Amino acid sequence: MIDTETLQKFRDILGPKGFTDDPDDIAPWTSDWRGRYHGTAAAILSPASTQEVSQVLALANRLGVAVVPQGGNTSMVGGATPPMDGSALILSLRRMNQIRSLSAKDNLAVCEAGVILSTLHDAAADAGRRFPLSLGAKGSATIGGLISTNAGGTQVLRHGTMRALVDGIEAVLPDGSIYEGLDALKKDNRGYDLKQLLIGAEGTIGIVTAASLRLVPAIADRAVGWVGVETPEDALALLRMLESRLGGMVEGFEIIADDGLGHVLSHIPSTRSPIETRTPWHVLIEVDLDEQTEPSAAERLEGALAEAFEAGLAKDAAVAASEAQAEAFWKIRESLSEAERAQGPALQYDVSVPVARMPAFMTQAAAAAQQAFPGTTASSFGHLGDGNVHFHVRAPKGTSDGPAWIAADGGRINAFVHDAVVAAGGSISAEHGIGQMKRTELARLASPARIATLRAIKAAFDPRGIMNPGKLVPLDGEG
Amino acid sequence: MIDTETLQKFRDILGPKGFTDDPDDIAPWTSDWRGRYHGTAAAILSPASTQEVSQVLALANRLGVAVVPQGGNTSMVGGATPPMDGSALILSLRRMNQIRSLSAKDNLAVCEAGVILSTLHDAAADAGRRFPLSLGAKGSATIGGLISTNAGGTQVLRHGTMRALVDGIEAVLPDGSIYEGLDALKKDNRGYDLKQLLIGAEGTIGIVTAASLRLVPAIADRAVGWVGVETPEDALALLRMLESRLGGMVEGFEIIADDGLGHVLSHIPSTRSPIETRTPWHVLIEVDLDEQTEPSAAERLEGALAEAFEAGLAKDAAVAASEAQAEAFWKIRESLSEAERAQGPALQYDVSVPVARMPAFMTQAAAAAQQAFPGTTASSFGHLGDGNVHFHVRAPKGTSDGPAWIAADGGRINAFVHDAVVAAGGSISAEHGIGQMKRTELARLASPARIATLRAIKAAFDPRGIMNPGKLVPLDGEG
Numbered sequence: 010m011i012d013t014e015t016l017q018k019f020r021d022i023l024g025p026k027g028f029t030d031d032p033d034d035i036a037p038w039t040s041d042w043r044g045r046y047h048g049t050a051a052a053i054l055s056p057a058s059t060q061e062v063s064q065v066l067a068l069a070n071r072l073g074v075a076v077v078p079q080g081g082n083t084s085m086v087g088g089a090t091p092p093m094d095g096s097a098l099i100l101s102l103r104r105m106n107q108i109r110s111l112s113a114k115d116n117l118a119v120c121e122a123g124v125i126l127s128t129l130h131d132a133a134a135d136a137g138r139r140f141p142l143s144l145g146a147k148g149s150a151t152i153g154g155l156i157s158t159n160a161g162g163t164q165v166l167r168h169g170t171m172r173a174l175v176d177g178i179e180a181v182l183p184d185g186s187i188y189e190g191l192d193a194l195k196k197d198n199r200g201y202d203l204k205q206l207l208i209g210a211e212g213t214i215g216i217v218t219a220a221s222l223r224l225v226p227a228i229a230d231r232a233v234g235w236v237g238v239e240t241p242e243d244a245l246a247l248l249r250m251l252e253s254r255l256g257g258m259v260e261g262f263e264i265i266a267d268d269g270l271g272h273v274l275s276h277i278p279s280t281r282s283p284i285e286t287r288t289p290w291h292v293l294i295e296v297d298l299d300e301q302t303e304p305s306a307a308e309r310l311e312g313a314l315a316e317a318f319e320a321g322l323a324k325d326a327a328v329a330a331s332e333a334q335a336e337a338f339w340k341i342r343e344s345l346s347e348a349e350r351a352q353g354p355a356l357q358y359d360v361s362v363p364v365a366r367m368p369a370f371m372t373q374a375a376a377a378a379q380q381a382f383p384g385t386t387a388s389s390f391g392h393l394g395d396g397n398v399h400f401h402v403r404a405p406k407g408t409s410d411g412p413a414w415i416a417a418d419g420g421r422i423n424a425f426v427h428d429a430v431v432a433a434g435g436s437i438s439a440e441h442g443i444g445q446m447k448r449t450e451l452a453r454l455a456s457p458a459r460i461a462t463l464r465a466i467k468a469a470f471d472p473r474g475i476m477n478p479g480k481l482v483p484l485d486g487e488g
Numbered sequence: 489m490i491d492t493e494t495l496q497k498f499r500d501i502l503g504p505k506g507f508t509d510d511p512d513d514i515a516p517w518t519s520d521w522r523g524r525y526h527g528t529a530a531a532i533l534s535p536a537s538t539q540e541v542s543q544v545l546a547l548a549n550r551l552g553v554a555v556v557p558q559g560g561n562t563s564m565v566g567g568a569t570p571p572m573d574g575s576a577l578i579l580s581l582r583r584m585n586q587i588r589s590l591s592a593k594d595n596l597a598v599c600e601a602g603v604i605l606s607t608l609h610d611a612a613a614d615a616g617r618r619f620p621l622s623l624g625a626k627g628s629a630t631i632g633g634l635i636s637t638n639a640g641g642t643q644v645l646r647h648g649t650m651r652a653l654v655d656g657i658e659a660v661l662p663d664g665s666i667y668e669g670l671d672a673l674k675k676d677n678r679g680y681d682l683k684q685l686l687i688g689a690e691g692t693i694g695i696v697t698a699a700s701l702r703l704v705p706a707i708a709d710r711a712v713g714w715v716g717v718e719t720p721e722d723a724l725a726l727l728r729m730l731e732s733r734l735g736g737m738v739e740g741f742e743i744i745a746d747d748g749l750g751h752v753l754s755h756i757p758s759t760r761s762p763i764e765t766r767t768p769w770h771v772l773i774e775v776d777l778d779e780q781t782e783p784s785a786a787e788r789l790e791g792a793l794a795e796a797f798e799a800g801l802a803k804d805a806a807v808a809a810s811e812a813q814a815e816a817f818w819k820i821r822e823s824l825s826e827a828e829r830a831q832g833p834a835l836q837y838d839v840s841v842p843v844a845r846m847p848a849f850m851t852q853a854a855a856a857a858q859q860a861f862p863g864t865t866a867s868s869f870g871h872l873g874d875g876n877v878h879f880h881v882r883a884p885k886g887t888s889d890g891p892a893w894i895a896a897d898g899g900r901i902n903a904f905v906h907d908a909v910v911a912a913g914g915s916i917s918a919e920h921g922i923g924q925m926k927r928t929e930l931a932r933l934a935s936p937a938r939i940a941t942l943r944a945i946k947a948a949f950d951p952r953g954i955m956n957p958g959k960l961v962p963l964d965g966e967g
Binding site: 112114115158159161165170172182184186187188189192193194195196197198199200201202203205206208209210211214226249253254256257299300361362363364365392394395396397434435436437438439440441442443451455456457458459461462463465466468469470481482 | 591593594637638640644649651661663665666667668671672673674675676677678679680681682684685687688689690693705728732733735736778779840841842843844871873874875876913914915916917918919920921922930934935936937938940941942944945947948949960961
């Protein structure tokens with residue numbers, strides 16, 4: 010544990026508002042929100058400015074005290090949970106919650122790390138603009154965390170992940186020096202791109218304190234459709250057809266297996282299937298226009314779907330007739346995880362493969378997993394346009410003790426799924442990052458060149474190892 | 489110089505086709521194409537495969553022999569010229585010139601580093617697709633060099649720089665290990681993004697051997713227009729209006745001062761002004777449609793320009809009535825540098841500022857430079873939508889000895905212009921990189937945090953300093 014004298018030095022920098030060592034204040038932040046990872050911390054440091062972050066890191070570096078940066082604490086991989094041994098302090102960015110500027114004309118918002126995603130959504134909407142990245146945790150997730158994990162979501166097809174939306178970054182490096190890179194330059198070739206390096210670095214080489222974020226026009230007209238298809242291959246062909254007809258207007262393209270839809274219909278109140286026919290696969294499509302133009306989004310989508318019927322790609326289809334119906338279509342997609350959980354214990358994987366290989370992966374990997382682990386049910390859904398598969402393996406029917414099943418079979422199933430992903434040229438982390446959850450699997454599966462590179466960069470930035478220890482970078486002996 | 493025994497070891501790896509120490513073969517590649525930088529090299533190594541690059545780097549690393557990666561040798565900043573002291577060998581990627589695959593369906597081409605840009609253009613066109621990055625040196629510049637300098641060009645507004653078009657990378661690291669990252673994943677969060685780090689790294693931390701590149705639909709319909717405007721501010725307002733009306737269809741938006749146009753008209757044969765009125769500033773606009781739809785690109789552009797006239801932003805305008813006329817409009821823009829050179833010796837700067845500040849920068853920095861250096865004429869043109877200014881300072885009238893003028897005043901003018909760029913929150917290298925030309929200015933102007941970061945990354949990847957020595961990273965004592 011970190012001694013009182015050391016803690017006092019941090020308190021001296023931050024003052025009473027920026028420091029707490031009260032166990033009741035600390036407790037909620039030492040476990041991840043899904044309750045899978047637990048740690049301890051003697052204090053939470055809450056700097057209110059970039060300058061204070063700088064002073065804190067300079068001191069931490071000098072004393073060799075580790076810090077765990079934390080935003081909304083919504084990591085899916087234990088990326089913001091401190092270690093169990095109390096060797097690190099939590100460094101919360103939540104007090105740095107100012108939107109420093111927002112310009113509709115320049116389509117740019119400069120936000121501090123602690124700004125909550127939904128707050129930015131609201132501010133952009135007030136200015137007639139939109140920040141086009143959203144996810145379930147938007148009411149808690151912060152800009153700093155979203156950048157540090159290169160967050161994705163359902164709008165990536167059109168607007169990219171967080172990486173595509175960050176035009177500039179301000180960060181504090183482990184030695185306390187401040188990297189001032191907020192100027193949003195479209196062209197800038199002054200060497201290694203530190204901005205790109207910090208995006209997705211999970212707080213292991215520095216702390217993002219603010220960012221210049223790209224805004225896009227508010228949606229002027231949207232159409233949401235539901236299409237029944239025979240195979241994932243047909244779904245991909247449908248996506249390609251839509252892209253060629255509607256270009257950049259396709260914002261969402263989600264693929265859902267029929268049994269996933271069935272689980273939603275039976276477990277989630279007041280849901281109904283958008284189409285009559287039960288096809289083996291379903292696709293949820295959103296088409297967005299930035300301007301009210303003719304033809305409307307719905308007319309464009311209907312035109313494209315008519316062509317899809319002719320080509321035999323669509324078996325049944327519905328275009329939402331109202332905003333309420335559009336929301337109802339999306340609710341099915343958003344309830345999938347919950348409905349799947351109601352089926353019993355399951356292992357859930359956030360993986361990606363090249364888009365062209367996703368249809369085959371969805372069917373073949375599921376079949377292979379079920380064969381390898383008799384009694385299990387494997388299913389997948391996800392963002393087809395991004396190659397992002399949410400792959401689930403459910404415990405055999407009647408399994409009552411989920412944790413025992415996971416303890417017994419989880420490791421082998423993890424390895425099986427991840428091996429299949431690697432064989433398909435994919436990534437074992439599409440959206441959530443590595444954190445502590447996937448570190449040893451990364452070590453097992455990444456090439457020596459990749460692991461050596463991760464370690465070299467980590468050591469170059471953080472030679473004393475004070476930044477978010479135990480996350481992302483395979484430890485010595487791993488890999 | 490490197491001894492014969494050492495050279496023989498490289499020859500043993502590469503065979504006679506992959507190795508030359510013939511001074512006549514070597515000579516053309518030891519100077520940059522503009523003849524500003526000169527070096528010497530005992531041999532050119534020309535591996536034919538990734539495996540050979542790996543063996544060469546492993547050997548070079550073991551022996552401590554430096555290598556200078558080279559593609560088409562079209563660097564604007566001396567980035568591919570070997571040092572004068574003969575301490576490095578040239579490592580040419582020109583034999584690795586295969587397009588390994590090209591899929592129209594997946595909009596993806598996998599190219600080796602030595603593929604020439606225009607070769608890729610042709611191959612994409614044959615498949616009904618387009619690789620949407622182009623520049624003057626397209627007949628020589630190679631994919632590896634374009635990636636290593638994060639090249640730009642005139643289509644960045646719509647399609648981004650090279651960084652936005654690289655979906656995957658294969659590279660050899662300085663120790664000879666191969667980084668296999670060609671799989672094109674839309675979502676991949678497995679830690680620090682080595683692909684992003686190699687893009688724009690100017691061959692100082694590894695050698696890009698191949699890349700997965702994004703293709704886009706061929707242009708189905710384009711409109712090219714020329715608009716006379718009063719001020720750069722009006723030009724920016726016009727761009728914003730076009731973006732809001734035409735969204736992602738605006739592919740080119742170039743701003744040109746009237747005296748620049750005048751120089752083209754008087755120096756370049758068979759050019760004529762697209763419009764009758766001589767306004768202080770001109771804008772060249774290209775609107776592209778990926779599909780033949782109604783209204784046509786020309787109708788869309790005309791509609792938008794009608795609105796611009798009403799708003800008082802456009803004083804005169806012409807939309808090209810034929811492909812030949814469209815080419816003629818573009819020829820003016822592409823002849824600007826040549827026409828400017830005919831005016832006498834000049835210093836040319838490739839800089840960028842935030843888009844919103846570009847109008848003020850164009851006028852104020854030019855006025856300030858002329859005041860600070862009496863007799864000079866400063867002018868600017870460039871990619872307004874990208875904030876990319878081509879800023880020229882011409883020697884006083886009657887200056888016959890350009891090199892003497894540059895020797896006398898060049899350093900002070902460089903510092904003046906770069907200081908103005910930094911004051912505007914800009915970058916001293918928008919497109920061309922740092923190379924050897926801007927290394928000391930980068931050292932002078934970058935923050936200590938930025939320089940420390942560059943050095944730390946360089947040292948982490950290339951501890952023996954064998955990769956493209958003297959380029960990009962400020963030396964000890966600089967900065």
